[in-house]
Amino acid sequence: MLIHDWDGLTDYERKRADMLANEGYNVLAADMFGQGIRPTSIEENKRLTGELYDDRNKMRRILQGALNAGRLEGNDVRNGTTMGYCFGGTVALELARSGFPQKAFVPFHGAFDTPTGQSYDKTTGEILVFHGSADQSVSLESFATLGKTLEAAKVPHEMVTYSGAPHAFSVFGSDRYDARADERSWKRYLDFLADEYK
Template sequence: MPHRPHLDKQADFDALLPSARLDRRGFVTTLAAAGFALAVQPVQASTTIHTEPGGLDTGNATIEVEGGALPVYYARPASTTPQPVVLVVQEIFGVHEHIRDVCRRLAHEGYLAVAPELFFRQGDPRSIESVGEILQKIVSQVPDTQVMNDLDACASWARNHGGSPDWLGITGFCWGGRITWLYAAHNPALKAGVAWYGRLDGLPSDKNPHHPIDIAGALHAPVLGLYGGQDQGIPLEDVDAMREALEQAGAQSTIHVYPDAPHAFHADYRPSYRKAEAEDGWKRLLDWFANQRG
């Protein structure tokens, strides 16, 4: 397995410049992109799971950020006691009902969950039927730096709206899974992250100068990665390389692979949903967050 560079934990993550990539990375990225398009299906009208909002405070809000007002969906226990905060990062389809439901599930577990519409400047992916068009017209236009700053703004908003200043977590799905790894290297106040089948490797670009495998040594918080062994877009070779990078860095992060699961096995609104793996992954998420809370 080729050597993968990783960063020293003390490195300034935001000042990094992309290092030279092997030609293999370009080849793998092309295959992964093709597999990603095959693995991702558009949003369906309904979800398998619906979490009732009873006993919760849920709603929509906006946060002033550079470039406009960032829309967010939030869910929290109906209590005045400060709650630990979890940022919930969308898939490429935006903050649809599945992502909102994840927020309500977390709220029932005692968290203030906040899901921002991170594509609001570029467009609404729910208005586009083609996955390829969503990737080209919206996703590829979103700079990682912008996303990091927006998530920082959400964390700050949460602290001023019932969230505890002492505990911040993050979880994300697919596109948001990659962002989860990056945010763990960006925010030193983060306590824990759970990344669901987020891409680990790829070609660098001006908007995406580095990928999770490059920043394994820069993580400020432990991340649990949940991946499918049958994922057409994320080769197991990448998962193994990420594990190696984490081990070399001495990171307290770990990756769990479900051998028979495809990409998006937690997405209960798509044919890729796998009930057993999704439920087990959710339990692992709750345990991971609880363990990091002490």
């Protein structure tokens, strides 16, 4: 399952889904905001994501709905991997904390704070994190704290940082795009999937 950034499900995520499909994977691109809801301003982005950050139960219900849709299409969603970009990476970690059984959870430049009252004690899959060292939105301290949290919870994990890479480094066409970090993280992700599903 692929989860979009705070712009909603756009051509960027569709392109990434196509790239994975071309590698032979079934991909469900989940829409966390709802059909046709696409923010057109920073204020709308903040409102839509904020509503879900403030109501984690709603976030989890939407995720369950997406997973159910994937299951109805004949996919073994419990044998899946959930990845996400920025906001979507944060959502992928929410699914990991929920205890839903999957092989892996993979945030690309997501946020790493663990909400009060939550933990990774029920996490069943591995966590693979890609982060830019020059990310001004999510600090390296937050990245390190996630590593300590996962280690304490005995969750298998791999965490990679890319020097000079800003937040949203993988979004091709944007002024934050970092080709080196994008290409390396994508290659590592494909290698990871190949190992998980061999």
